[in-house]
Amino acid sequence: MSEHKYLTPLHALSALFITACLVAAPLFTATPAKAHKLKTFATAIGAKVSGYAYFVPGGRAQNARVTITREDGSQAATLQTNEQGEFDFTADQRSRLTIHIDAGDGHEASTIIAAVDLPPTLPSANAQNAAAPVVIPTPPMESAANITPDLQQQIETALARQLRPLREQMDAWQEQIWLHDILGGLGYIIGLAGLAYALTSAKGRKTSSNIKQTKS
Amino acid sequence: MAHIPDGVISWPVLAGGIVTTLAGCAYGLKKLDPVAIPRTAVLSATFFVAALVHFPVGPTSVHLMLNGLIGIVLGWVAVPAILVGLLLQALLFGFGGIIVLGVNTFNLAVPALLCHGLFQLSRRSQHPKIIIATAGACGFLGVGLTAVLVATSLALSGKEFASAAQLVVFAHLPIMLIETVFTAAAIALLLRVKPEALETDQGQELHLDHVQEDEQGKAYV
Numbered sequence: 001m002s003e004h005k006y007l008t009p010l011h012a013l014s015a016l017f018i019t020a021c022l023v024a025a026p027l028f029t030a031t032p033a034k035a036h037k038l039k040t041f042a043t044a045i046g047a048k049v050s051g052y053a054y055f056v057p058g059g060r061a062q063n064a065r066v067t068i069t070r071e072d073g074s075q076a077a078t079l080q081t082n083e084q085g086e087f088d089f090t091a092d093q094r095s096r097l098t099i100h101i102d103a104g105d106g107h108e109a110s111t112i113i114a115a116v117d118l119p120p121t122l123p124s125a126n127a128q129n130a131a132a133p134v135v136i137p138t139p140p141m142e143s144a145a146n147i148t149p150d151l152q153q154q155i156e157t158a159l160a161r162q163l164r165p166l167r168e169q170m171d172a173w174q175e176q177i178w179l180h181d182i183l184g185g186l187g188y189i190i191g192l193a194g195l196a197y198a199l200t201s202a203k204g205r206k207t208s209s210n211i212k213q214t215k216s
Numbered sequence: 217m218a219h220i221p222d223g224v225i226s227w228p229v230l231a232g233g234i235v236t237t238l239a240g241c242a243y244g245l246k247k248l249d250p251v252a253i254p255r256t257a258v259l260s261a262t263f264f265v266a267a268l269v270h271f272p273v274g275p276t277s278v279h280l281m282l283n284g285l286i287g288i289v290l291g292w293v294a295v296p297a298i299l300v301g302l303l304l305q306a307l308l309f310g311f312g313g314i315i316v317l318g319v320n321t322f323n324l325a326v327p328a329l330l331c332h333g334l335f336q337l338s339r340r341s342q343h344p345k346i347i348i349a350t351a352g353a354c355g356f357l358g359v360g361l362t363a364v365l366v367a368t369s370l371a372l373s374g375k376e377f378a379s380a381a382q383l384v385v386f387a388h389l390p391i392m393l394i395e396t397v398f399t400a401a402a403i404a405l406l407l408r409v410k411p412e413a414l415e416t417d418q419g420q421e422l423h424l425d426h427v428q429e430d431e432q433g434k435a436y437v
Contacts, residue, residue, distance in 0.1 A: 037219065037311060057270055058277040104379055108224050177268065177309055185264050185304040192300060193257035200250040 038064075038107035041171050042099050044117040045160045046153075050088040053081050053101040053109065056175045060085020064103045071096040071115070094122040117160070119153060218281060218324050218362055219267075219305065222313025226373040233319030233369070240295040240325060247292045255413065256297050259286050263301035267311060271390060278391045284358025285399045287328025288335045288351060289406075289414065294328040295321065319369050327361035335403075339414075348404045355399025359392045360385070 038061060042051025049068075053061040066079040066087045076097060079087045091097065097113040115124075147155075225233075248256065266280040286294045299321045305311040312320050331354035338350035367381035406413050 037221075055277065058272060059274075104375075104383060108221060175310075181308040182265060182268070185308050186261050188304055189257050189261045189264065189300060193253050196248065196253050196256075197250060200248070200253070 037175075038101060038103050038109040039171070039175065040099060040101045040109045040111045041168055042111050042113060043160060043164050043167060044091065044113050045164070046157045047091045047119055047122060048088060049091055049097065049099075049113055050086065051099065051111070052084065052086040053103070054085055055103075055107070061101065061103045061107075064101050067100045067102070069098045069100070091118050091122060094118045094120065094124040119156070121149075121153070218320055218366065219302075219312030220316050220320055220366065220369070222315050224373065225316050225319055225369060229319060229369055229372045230315060233316070233322045235318070237295070237299060237318040237321040237325070240292070241299055241321075244292040244295040244297075248296070252290070252293060256290055256293050259290060259294075260297040260301050262286075263298060264304050267305055267309070271394065273387050273390055278388055280391065280395065280398070281324065281359050281362060282355075282395065282398070283324045283328040283362060284331045284351075284354040284356070284395060285402055287325075287331035287358060288354055288399070288403060290328075291332045292329065294332070295325045298324050298328065323362050323365040323369060326365060327358045330361065331358050335414075344404075344407060347407065348400050351403035352396040352400035355395035355397070356392045358399075359388055359395050363388045 037056050038053060039056055040051060040053045042049055053064050053066070055061060061081055062083055062085055064081045064085070066077075066081060068076040068079070068089055070076050070093060072095070076091070076093075077089050079089065081087050081101070091113075094115050095118075096115045097118075098110060099113065100108065100110040102108050263282055263286055266282045268279065270277045270279040283294070283298065286297060290297055299317070302312065302317055302320055302324070306314055306317065334357070335347075335350055335354055338347050341347065363385045364381065367384050371381075403414070
């Protein structure tokens with residue numbers, strides 16, 4: 001009689017089929033499987049900080065508000081991203097910069113440029129602390145005598161340029177959703193359902209034993 | 217869109233979201249019948265995965281939400297189902313924040329509950345066409361109301377309501393249309409294959425009575 005109240009195999013199969021389609025669908029779409037989220041990427045090449053804001057998945061965030069703050073909390077600049085979602089800014093102090101992006105629809109993102117990524121020639125925010133690490137590397141090496149500060153600056157700029165694509169790739173990888181994440185989540189839900197069953201059946205057993213006692 | 221990150225919403229709104237979500241979740245779990253557990257788990261899993269199905273809209277993209285469908289089938293149990301889905305999305309995919317989970321659940325679950333009420337009303341008509349049309353409307357409204365609630369929670373946190381609402385609602389028009397078709401199709405299938413799956417409160421109570429009779433019967437034997 002009450003059989004029709006239970007989930008029949010047909011019903012379960014159709015539900016599983018829908019779930020399977022949903023799992024498979026993103027694998028066939030052209031863009032990688034990611035949901036809606038704002039991210040920003042920025043690097044410093046010399047004193048020039050350049051970057052962009054983008055949606056995952058999707059394109060660049062155009063006309064988003066960019067706020068750049070220094071380590072001491074003072075505002076260095078407020079900008080807007082251009083049509084390509086890019087922004088650039090020239091640092092005037094060797095201080096850690098926090099770049100905050102607001103797309104205006106509840107999507108916000110931020111990233112940090114460390115003080116060491118900016119050239120040592122810039123005036124430092126707290127002079128005595130920052131001056132020390134710049135001097136140390138030069139004396140011990142014999143060949144270091146040939147490296148003028150100018151050359152060193154050029155090497156650092158070239159290196160930063162070379163490293164940028166690598167950093168971009170790492171940033172994109174962080175957003176990758178792996179199959180094991182999806183399967184893990186589904187496993188958790190099945191586990192929670194099992195737990196709910198266990199708890200409700202324990203409750204049911206208690207009430208049924210109460211019934212037995214009252215009947216006998 | 218329904219995944220607001222941490223640090224965007226102000227504290228009073230966050231607290232309100234947490235309190236209402238916990239209350240709704242407790243009530244939903246109280247109403248959870250053992251028979252409805254597989255159904256709840258399947259829909260929670262569907263919700264968890266649906267966010268990965270996205271459609272490009274201009275520079276950004278939108279994803280399926282399915283809160284209308286979940287609300288129709290689960291009623292109050294939709295609140296814990298959505299909370300579990302959102303929690304796992306936040307932990308495993310990095311969609312949305314953790315502290316803001318209450319607000320995000322509220323924004324998705326309230327439209328789901330309204331859809332449930334609307335659908336139950338339409339069932340009184342006994343006309344399959346009206347019922348399926350209402351299911352489609354629920355798919356549309358589920359996303360639309362969520363968009364309005366997201367814009368409201370942003371406005372309450374001191375953002376400009378007009379621009380946020382415009383951005384959020386217009387970006388979601390395509391997904392609203394997709395969910396209209398999807399929800400109508402899913403409910404039409406359920407009505408034909410397994411109409412009992414759509415009976416929530418009444419059906420469960422009937423079933424509970426039945427179980428107790430069985431157990432009493434056993435006790436006699």
